[in-house]
Amino acid sequence: MSAPLRICVLVPVATNQFNDRIMKAVAPVVPPDVQVEVRNIASGHPCIENRTNWLENGMPVVTLARQIAKDGFDGIWLTDFDMAGVEAAREVIDIPIIGGFPTSAFTALMLSQRFSIITILQSTLAMQRGHPQSYGLQDNFASIRAINCPVDQLDNTDVVVAKTFEQAMKAINEDGAQSILLGCTGFVDVASRVGVLLEEALGAYVPVIDPNHAGFSLLVSLVRMRVRPSRLTYSKYVIPS
Template sequence: MKGLAFSALALSQRFSIITVLQSTLAMQRGHVLSYGLSESFASIRAVDCNVADLGNLDVVVARTFEQALKAVREDGAQSLLLGCTGFVDVAGRVATLLEETLGSYVPVIDPNQAGFGFLVSLVRMKLRPSRLTYSKITTF
């Protein structure tokens, strides 16, 4: 989550998280606090959709758009981070709806694409973890 939050902050000054269930709000708020990002954090909102129901894309997009619009208008979010890897094919559709409604582009970050894209960029740059931080031999 930390890397994804910094992706949002590379694109804006304040971000909100859109997640699936109310039960995950405290955990994700805790992440924001532990990463020291409270000043840049606008809000966290839930779409109240069980993970099993994420296959109904039209419903998920509608609920996500509703919460995303509230995060922007009411909470001051300038970018949005989807807080569940089950939000497949949602980010682009929500970003389009937001732009049509607000008349301005608001980045909506898909955690799957952002995470995979970051890993691909590391491989392309031939980068790997520092051996000064992570030794080859781990002892327990």
């Protein structure tokens, strides 16, 4: 019998207050042969809501990712739609690490041709508007809209669902979106509920992509495929002791 895969859920904020919600979010897509552990960075900001938070938390992510790899994990799911520290961590570790946007976007493009992002705050709009361009997806990007809800209020699920549904309808009717990406991993228990509301309102099914489901599932696939970051893209770097 083969040993179980070990996946670390790296929550890139300097608090554990969101850990239970994140673990609840990934639970539906954890296979029975996968062991999951959650860890947080030791320093930085308690949430990522702008470029400054993103930059401040990036290097602690790299440091923790290195330790996670040393501890024998097979892969890292970084619970950040904006992928704080992911690119740099790939230079340091030899296991796959992925974040939220690309996994969600490419999942959406397997199901539709144009997607919109529903994000949390105005401060994240410009930052996330650049993600499609970074991955060559400008022609597939319909729009980005915010529900104006900070991370620490995302546990008010009924309100978040209502606001997300409102913006998703606008993205579809006004911007031409054919699928919806939730632009924060703190959107927990939101995707399926918004999907139901959209189908009821439109009379047609519209995919709503949960970043935790898409990201964790793809990470497990990469681990099973035994692939990792290309050294032609991410030159190996050893952090000085």
